Amino acid sequence: MAEAHGIRIEGLRKRYGSGDTAVDALKEVDMAVAPGEVVGLIGPSGSGKSTLLKCLGAVIEPTGGRMTLGDQVIYDGAWKIRDLRAMRRDKIGFIFQAPYLIPFLDVTDNIALLPMLAGQPNAEARKRALELLEALDVAHRAKAMPSQLSGGEQQRVSIARALVNRPPVVLADEPTAPLDSERALAVIRILNRMAEQYQTAIIVVTHDEKIIPTFRRIYHIRDGRTEEEAGEGRPF
Amino acid sequence: MISLAGRDILHSWGKFVFTGMGLGLLIGVTLTMAGVYRGMVDDARVLLDNSGADLWVVQQGTLGPYAESSSINDDTYRAVLAMPGVAAAANVTYLTMQIRQGNRDVRAMVVGIAPGGAGTPGRPARLVAGRQITRSHYEAVADVATGFRLGDSIRIRRNLYTVVGLTRRMVSSSGDPMVFVPLRDAQEAQFLKDNDAIVEQRRRTGANPAFARPGVPDLLDAVIASQSTNPYVNAVLVRIRAGALPEEVAEPIRRWKRLQVYTRAQMEEILIGKLIATSSKQIGMFLVILAIVSAAIIAFIIYTLTLGKIREIAVLKLIGTRNRTIAGMIMQQAVGLGLIGFAVGKIAATFWAPVFPKYVLLEPADSVRGFVIVVVICILASSVAIRAALKVDPAEAIGG
DSSP: OOSSOSEEEEEEEEEESOGGGOEEEEEEEEEEEOTTOEEEEEOOTTSSHHHHHHHHTTSSOOSEEEEEETTEEEEESSBOOSOHHHHHHHHEEEEOSSOOOOTTSOHHHHHHHHHHHTTOOHHHHHHHHHHHHHHTTOGGGTTSOGGGSOHHHHHHHHHHHHHTTOOSEEEEESTTTTSOHHHHHHHHHHHHHHHHHHTOEEEEEOOOTTTGGGOSEEEEEETTEEEEEEOOOOOO | OOOHHHHHHHHTHHHHHHHHHHHHHHHHHHHHHHHHHHHHHHHHHHHHHHHTOSEEEEOTTOOTTTSSOOOEETTHHHHHHTSTTEEEEEEEEEEEEEEEETTEEEEEEEEEEOOOSTTOTTSOSOOSEEOOOOSSSSEEEEEGGGOOOTTOEEEETTEEEEEEEEESSOBOTTSOBEEEEEHHHHHHHHHOOOHHHHHHHHHHHHHOTTTOOTTOHHHHHHHHHHHHOOOEESEEEEEEOTTOOHHHHHHHHHHHHOOEEEEHHHHHIIIIIIITHHHHHHHHHHHHHHHHHHHHHHHHHHHHHHHTTHHHHHHHHHTTOOHHHHHHHHHHHHHHHHHHHHHHHHHHHHHHGGGSSSOOOOOHHHHHHHHHHHHHHHHHHHHHHHHHHHHOOGGGGSOO
């Protein structure tokens, strides 16, 4: 387990409902991801992956346990952060299975929207967006609308959006599902490069057999519990 | 911060513009309805302005001559003329009827005006073509809205009149254009019957033993003569002397001549408050219904557009967009739609108003009021969509 951590989860629990109908989606989840590290989170359907992702993303409230983001405890039996929306905006990046870019904003503004929401001046936010687009080799599509991009380009733009506020952690939900092998591995390559460059902890939820061998560490989630194992760390 | 609403409208401008045009036509109808009401009020005021009177002397106990029928003797004006404060007084008759010209009928208000020079109450003050009536019979001055032209021959009852002058915006309170004819002709026209009816009336009078008395041979002729003439007019229009107060001039006429006298303010109250009150309520109801329909349409359109963006809204919420930013986006879109609709509606109403058969007066103040109402309706209508958007769970952006 890494010593310094981007995100650390200890004994996280989540129960839906109450009484006889209660369902324990997460029982005892432990996890730690260091800055600059990309880990895989895999498990069968209904194992609790999405619930874990929603808890990590501060979208639903866990029932118990503790979560630390960087040096800040964000959950310890209750939320320790008052403005969860601002925390999601500033500290957590999201990459979805489909890119879900805002269709009426061009590529630059799709990325720059987050810093703008955080109060940054438009020019500065766009400058930062362009830097990321260059880093991801899509700067030439900066003025394009999302509908004009290929699937791979859209996913790279969504990665740029997730990283634009330099969050300590990025949650990627099946980011390679709609892509072929070559593009899926390209996305993993980009995630690893970005994680290292921005010292971001990235958790990739995936079923994708093509990319699972690339992780150095993998968390298996079964019946609401996580088990850590070493991955193959195959070069991509 | 960029305007999300503005970007969305620009991105799908076709959808917004076409929806806005549809809404605009509805707003155009609403503005036109308001214009119809304004036109009715203006017609009433124009009727009073054009009469050139300060006081209207009518039959006691009536709201004449416009709201109710009024009948007073045609020599009353002499007595009125002698009252203190009266500068001019003239008889006038009003009769709404179908006027025939060739094969077409025109609904018009025939006004019988007393002979006299410029400034005689009741005479049209301004002509756009031709001249005033100078002969005692069979000349007419018509409003251009009748469609008559100078030299046209028009039929009123059994007589033909030549149009010698044209005037503009001389209308009755119900918007019918006026045709001015000499007073004597108008008095005759009010009671003039066809030949068969006259023969029948004479036969019946002659068969009546009360009139056909052998001992009084001239009685029957006198009765028949009295049936063929009309010594009545509908009102006496009075212009008061400079400096005189209308109410002070009106009061002695009421008291000593036992007639009803209305001032300009009272006549306006009768025309606007009573004569067109039902019509204005009717139009008011239409306006309320149109406003509700507009609100429902805006609400439905914005709600549908918002439902089409549920996933994007979930993503926006997940990445930290504040509720007020999302609500603002939806509200701005609704207002944007309203602005497009208002612009289209205003242009449409401006273009089609002159084609309406009745006078449609589009007042700038009504447009400003309409604009404010449209904005308020848009804001209220967007609340349904805003509620739906605020209910969106950011977790929807994450699968599972």
